[in-house]
Amino acid sequence: MTEPTLNLTEAIQRVQRMREQIARVVVGQQPVIDQVLIAMLATGHVLVEGVPGLGKTLLVKALAKCFQGQFGRIQFTPDLMPSDVTGHALYDMKSEQFKIRRGPAFCNLLLADEINRAPAKTQSALLEVMQEKQITIEGKAFPALTPFMVLATQNPIEQEGTYPLPEAELDRFMLKVLIDYPSEQEEQDLVKQITTGQVQDTLSVDAIEPVVSATDIPRLQKVTAGIQVDDAVFDYAVRIARSSREWHSFAHGAGPRASIALIRAARAHALLEGRDFVTPDDVKTMALPVMRHRVALTAEMEIEGLKTDQALQQLLQEVEAPRL
Numbered sequence: 195m196t197e198p199t200l201n202l203t204e205a206i207q208r209v210q211r212m213r214e215q216i217a218r219v220v221v222g223q224q225p226v227i228d229q230v231l232i233a234m235l236a237t238g239h240v241l242v243e244g245v246p247g248l249g250k251t252l253l254v255k256a257l258a259k260c261f262q263g264q265f266g267r268i269q270f271t272p273d274l275m276p277s278d279v280t281g282h283a284l285y286d287m288k289s290e291q292f293k294i295r296r297g298p299a300f301c302n303l304l305l306a307d308e309i310n311r312a313p314a315k316t317q318s319a320l321l322e323v324m325q326e327k328q329i330t331i332e333g334k335a336f337p338a339l340t341p342f343m344v345l346a347t348q349n350p351i352e353q354e355g356t357y358p359l360p361e362a363e364l365d366r367f368m369l370k371v372l373i374d375y376p377s378e379q380e381e382q383d384l385v386k387q388i389t390t391g392q393v394q395d396t397l398s399v400d401a402i403e404p405v406v407s408a409t410d411i412p413r414l415q416k417v418t419a420g421i422q423v424d425d426a427v428f429d430y431a432v433r434i435a436r437s438s439r440e441w442h443s444f445a446h447g448a449g450p451r452a453s454i455a456l457i458r459a460a461r462a463h464a465l466l467e468g469r470d471f472v473t474p475d476d477v478k479t480m481a482l483p484v485m486r487h488r489v490a491l492t493a494e495m496e497i498e499g500l501k502t503d504q505a506l507q508q509l510l511q512e513v514e515a516p517r518l
């Protein structure tokens with residue numbers, strides 16, 4: 195029996211409830227919460243970059259609790275094998291048959307912690323499930339759970355013993371989200387919340403109430419896909435991506451996947467803002483998280499100390515936005 199479709203008002207209300215519940219335990223990271231929700235609504239995956247201790251694991255657990263989803267976590271290390279991610283066949287002496295032991299990738303939300311610590315072979319084990327929504331074990335394909343989303347983290351500081359993510363894998367992530375330290379007031383609120391009346395030194399997701407079900411997520415994604423986009427906004431997204439390929443600061447620009455991701459993310463951003471149409475500002479707001487991992491600075495710009503986000507902001511100032 196198929197679930198009834200949601201209308202726009204119901205979808206907006208449910209997304210806002212999820213947003214409020216996550217913010218109860220993830221203090222001072224509202225832009226990060228919004229971008230992760232946008233990726234989920236747009237059926238994308240997220241690469242989160244930030245130093246340890248800023249609540250990345252808590253964020254994923256909180257999101258999973260919101261829709262009663264299954265949460266999986268893999269700590270990537272140099273000796274991690276692909277079968278540790280996907281699963282493997284195990285010979286059962288009792289039945290004298292091979293049995294499939296499913297790996298942690300069989301979940302709704304998979305946290306791939308410090309993904310750049312594992313070699314490329316293990317990193318690539320995620321590629322199939324991210325793109326094809328299936329996992330192959332011993333030649334047999336198993337469908338991934340619905341919904342399925344990967345949130346991979348990497349530490350921007352400690353680069354010793356890490357393996358840079360290949361471009362093909364980076365391109366599979368819809369957004370690259372930068373998680374930064376909270377403000378002074380937010381940090382004070384966080385410390386009070388953790389140290390008042392509880393023993394453990396981290397916040398718990400127990401305070402979160404499930405506000406939607408796992409079956410609601412595909413329905414929310416369907417509503418998101420139906421958000422109206424004007425032809426001028428389509429053109430704007432494509433011009434931004436194409437301009438990056440000729441921009442003097444970049445050794446290489448973003449491919450067509452960036453144009454697609456810009457529109458999908460802009461639709462989700464419009465829904466988060468309570469609208470049924472996309473504006474050029476939605477596209478502009480999502481341009482940095484969509485493109486920062488899809489472009490590479492030239493050696494000259496890196497020597498001059500230019501940051502990728504600064505170069506993208508310069509590009510956005512030059513690409514004229516349509517007036518609707």
